[in-house]
Amino acid sequence: MFTAFKTRFNLQRFFVGDGKQKAPYLLTRRRVYILPTKQGLAFALLLFIMLLGSINYSNSLGYFLTFLLASLSVVTIFHTYNNLLKLSIGPAICKPVFVDQDASFIVQINNVNRHPRFSIQTFTPQKLTTIVDLNENSLSTLTIKHIFKQRGLIPLPRFYIESRFPFGLFRAWAIAELDQTQLVYPRPSLHSSLPMKSAGLSEGKKQLELGTDDFKGLRSYAEGDPLQHIHWKSFARHHTLQTKEFSSTTSDELWLNWSETTVSGTELKLSQLTRWVLLAYEANLSYGLRLPDSVIQPNIGKPHLENCLKQLALYGAN
Numbered sequence: 001m002f003t004a005f006k007t008r009f010n011l012q013r014f015f016v017g018d019g020k021q022k023a024p025y026l027l028t029r030r031r032v033y034i035l036p037t038k039q040g041l042a043f044a045l046l047l048f049i050m051l052l053g054s055i056n057y058s059n060s061l062g063y064f065l066t067f068l069l070a071s072l073s074v075v076t077i078f079h080t081y082n083n084l085l086k087l088s089i090g091p092a093i094c095k096p097v098f099v100d101q102d103a104s105f106i107v108q109i110n111n112v113n114r115h116p117r118f119s120i121q122t123f124t125p126q127k128l129t130t131i132v133d134l135n136e137n138s139l140s141t142l143t144i145k146h147i148f149k150q151r152g153l154i155p156l157p158r159f160y161i162e163s164r165f166p167f168g169l170f171r172a173w174a175i176a177e178l179d180q181t182q183l184v185y186p187r188p189s190l191h192s193s194l195p196m197k198s199a200g201l202s203e204g205k206k207q208l209e210l211g212t213d214d215f216k217g218l219r220s221y222a223e224g225d226p227l228q229h230i231h232w233k234s235f236a237r238h239h240t241l242q243t244k245e246f247s248s249t250t251s252d253e254l255w256l257n258w259s260e261t262t263v264s265g266t267e268l269k270l271s272q273l274t275r276w277v278l279l280a281y282e283a284n285l286s287y288g289l290r291l292p293d294s295v296i297q298p299n300i301g302k303p304h305l306e307n308c309l310k311q312l313a314l315y316g317a318n
Contacts, residue, residue, distance in 0.1 A: 027084055037171050076167055092156055096182075103146055104146065120163055148184045183313055186274045258273065
């Protein structure tokens, strides 16, 4: 009997919720809490003063106004509570981010009832808030702001959903912690250029670098190309943007090696390798990554970039 009572009444749930839950997370009566706000407490004090005045002066109109306002505040409790009840939360849409980057993940919120919900607010302990209104039988999203402080597959933070609708006298809230993870890449080092030499399978070849010596030809403009490389004469003639390509005495492979980093410490080495990977991708180089526990063969393109960054993020996780 005591065990059953302890299961039903768990004070810890009041502060941290039910722990990690699979999405969708339904806000049942056991998961929604309500308490008066500061404005609600001030309003209750005002009603008490009005009641004392009515008793002291035997004022029937004072009694009427006091009990009318009190009954309205009681009705407000149900409106505030029901504004969260039966909402379905999750799953979350998470895109990879870097350590200490201002990041956000998008959480789906589904109103399956036949009445709309108003001023639904959500925030993490960092107190970054978004507000959304929901029509009846509608699906919307909430953007949760968060800054991740470590790399790897990090569990999504606990976040709060609350409502003070309609008058702000009461605050109803629920605590959600979805059983999902966020991929967080290492923080790129601030100042780091590509290594001058490459080792490993391409030993003996010349190092890749941005070609700026000999004019090679023209190609179609791609977003992110330097403005100084745009062929403006071609644009004046044909009204199409083209970019000048240059070649230098380089090879077609670049190896980014753990052993060639110029810093000490695991996190600093990962930070420098992350910067090298980003620089190689921006320069459109074919590059490979060599870590103590894995090797990624040279390639180009965004999928290759994401694969390298993922390996750096998960290094040492096993």
